[in-house]
Amino acid sequence: SEFNGNVSSCSPAVWTSLFQSCHKEFLFQPTGPRVTYIPPTLPEDEDSIFAHYETGINFDKYDDILVDVSGANPPQAIMTFDEAGLCESLRKTVSKSGYVKPTPVQKHGIPIISAGRDLMACAQTGSGKTAAFLLPILQQLMADGVAASSFSELQEPEAVIVAPTRELINQIYLEARKFAFGTCVRPVVVYGGVSTGHQIREISRGCNVLCGTPGRLLDVIGRGKVGLSKVRYFVLDEADRMLDMGFEPDMRRLVGSPGMPSKENRQTLMFSATYPEDIQRMAADFLKTDYLFLAVGVVGGACSDVEQTFVQVTKFSKREQLLDLLKTTGMERTMVFVETKRQADFIATYLCQEKVPTTSIHGDREQREREQALADFRSGKCPVLVATSVAARGLDIPDVQHVVNFDLPNNIDEYVHRIGRTGRCGNTGRAVSFFDPDSDDQLARSLVTILSKAQQEVPSWLEDSAFSGPGSMGVAPRKTFASSDSRKGPQGGSVQDDSVQSQSAAQTAHDEEEWD
Numbered sequence: 432s433e434f435n436g437n438v439s440s441c442s443p444a445v446w447t448s449l450f451q452s453c454h455k456e457f458l459f460q461p462t463g464p465r466v467t468y469i470p471p472t473l474p475e476d477e478d479s480i481f482a483h484y485e486t487g488i489n490f491d492k493y494d495d496i497l498v499d500v501s502g503a504n505p506p507q508a509i510m511t512f513d514e515a516g517l518c519e520s521l522r523k524t525v526s527k528s529g530y531v532k533p534t535p536v537q538k539h540g541i542p543i544i545s546a547g548r549d550l551m552a553c554a555q556t557g558s559g560k561t562a563a564f565l566l567p568i569l570q571q572l573m574a575d576g577v578a579a580s581s582f583s584e585l586q587e588p589e590a591v592i593v594a595p596t597r598e599l600i601n602q603i604y605l606e607a608r609k610f611a612f613g614t615c616v617r618p619v620v621v622y623g624g625v626s627t628g629h630q631i632r633e634i635s636r637g638c639n640v641l642c643g644t645p646g647r648l649l650d651v652i653g654r655g656k657v658g659l660s661k662v663r664y665f666v667l668d669e670a671d672r673m674l675d676m677g678f679e680p681d682m683r684r685l686v687g688s689p690g691m692p693s694k695e696n697r698q699t700l701m702f703s704a705t706y707p708e709d710i711q712r713m714a715a716d717f718l719k720t721d722y723l724f725l726a727v728g729v730v731g732g733a734c735s736d737v738e739q740t741f742v743q744v745t746k747f748s749k750r751e752q753l754l755d756l757l758k759t760t761g762m763e764r765t766m767v768f769v770e771t772k773r774q775a776d777f778i779a780t781y782l783c784q785e786k787v788p789t790t791s792i793h794g795d796r797e798q799r800e801r802e803q804a805l806a807d808f809r810s811g812k813c814p815v816l817v818a819t820s821v822a823a824r825g826l827d828i829p830d831v832q833h834v835v836n837f838d839l840p841n842n843i844d845e846y847v848h849r850i851g852r853t854g855r856c857g858n859t860g861r862a863v864s865f866f867d868p869d870s871d872d873q874l875a876r877s878l879v880t881i882l883s884k885a886q887q888e889v890p891s892w893l894e895d896s897a898f899s900g901p902g903s904m905g906v907a908p909r910k911t912f913a914s915s916d917s918r919k920g921p922q923g924g925s926v927q928d929d930s931v932q933s934q935s936a937a938q939t940a941h942d943e944e945e946w947d
């Protein structure tokens with residue numbers, strides 16, 4: 432309002448805000464090299480589309496996990512995929528995917544979504560959340576019929592799915608493509624680091640389910656290539672991450688974009704393994720008031736199929752200890768998490784020099800390099816992947832045997848997600864974390880809580896550090912299972928003793944990684 436139309440005479444403050452708002456409206460294109468990368472064409476044969484790994488020995492134990500659904504009038508859970516009311520083509524794709532029976536988040540999530548209810552679902556890492564939302568959405572789109580895919584400059588998807596990282600949204604897209612195989616529903620994916628023109632061409636060929644990272648999604652909407660007025664489903668995967676300080680403004684812009692139906696007129700579905708209570712409260716802004724909260728197991732809890740161990744280290748001994756660990760425990764597919772991009776390059780180079788075939792993934796690598804790194808890790812060409820938090824959430828890579836926290840993260844949610852890259856779908860896995868008392872003390876109490884909730888041994892030195900260190904005040908870890916729907920009040924406490932800190936930590940990670 433202060434702008435008088437004369438750029439040369441306006442104050443620096445006005446100029447800055449003018450610049451920022453113009454930038455937001457895409458009047459100024461960001462400078463820097465134009466992204467021209469086009470990912471390789473995906474194989475179209477059924478064997479590649481339906482390739483999957485086997486469920487593990489603990490898959491049936493999922494049935495024993497405590498489930499709590501809170502909110503009014505939840506629908507009855509299903510026990511089998513037959514009860515899910517899927518059409519013939521979806522039944523076929525489910526069976527070709529090797530799914531014999533639903534996991535708990537699917538048993539409860541599928542009927543809730545099919546009944547048209549909004550949902551905030553919390554289930555442990557690797558327990559089938561993606562199919563829990565994709566199957567009922569695809570089923571409903573098939574039942575109601577969608578516009579046949581045809582070329583148009585403007586496409587209007589019926590479902591929009593968002594996730595925080597390029598690799599994760601691509602994985603969700605591949606799952607959607609798999610389940611929708613042979614049907615009239617066409618999923619498309621958009622994410623940063625890839626040629627926008629290429630993605631717009633893909634959209635214009637038809638788009639019923641649009642999967643995207645927030646930045647690129649807002650970009651294609653801003654360019655008028657995607658209209659939101661037909662959106663019936665809005666899905667936030669890794670929802671707590673999508674609503675933390677890093678992404679919240681983008682999510683608000685998305686739901687406030689022209690044409691986007693109000694929350695009363697769309698179904699909003701949120702999935703994650705962790706839900707700090709402050710984020711849950713904020714999430715309510717996006718959901719209808721009668722949303723259901725589904726908790727499978729302990730909210731924010733670690734997957735109990737992952738054996739967690741801790742090694743006390745000093746800052747300068749870590750590198751050699753990592754090498755020893757890899758040499759003694761074997762180098763079957765191992766993910767090594769570090770805190771910074773520079774550290775990722777440094778450790779990957781060190782391991783390569785020590786003849787350990789290693790690759791790395793982080794936000795400073797080109798998208799082509801990130802995809803190549805994941806491909807080399809998946810294929811086993813490089814059995815060790817050094818990663819920053821950009822690879823902590825959601826990635827479903829077969830046979831990851833081992834996660835090493837070379838640097839512990841600075842918030843407990845991140846720890847839960849990182850170790851969840853192993854021990855997926857009923858398989859067992861191992862996580863070893865280097866604990867440096869000089870820098871990791873603040874995480875000790877949350878780690879003790881996580882370990883005891885996952886019925887794992889707590890090293891006495893870790894307990895000492897948790898309950899004798901500064902700020903601990905001798906508080907004992909909470910040991911009982913608690914449903915953690917924040918609407919139930921503080922007694923529903925989750926395991927995030929340091930959840931207050933988790934937002935700022937997530938913000939740091941966001942700045943660090945350039946997520947989109």
Ligand code: AMP
Pocket residue numbers: 483484486529530531532533534537556557558559560561562825827855856
């Ligand atoms: P998600 O948690 O969605 O990443 O799924 C973890 C892994 O479990 C993926 O490889 C899925 O394909 C697989 N999966 C999900 N649901 C089932 C099921 N009902 N039966 C067998 N495998 C499943």
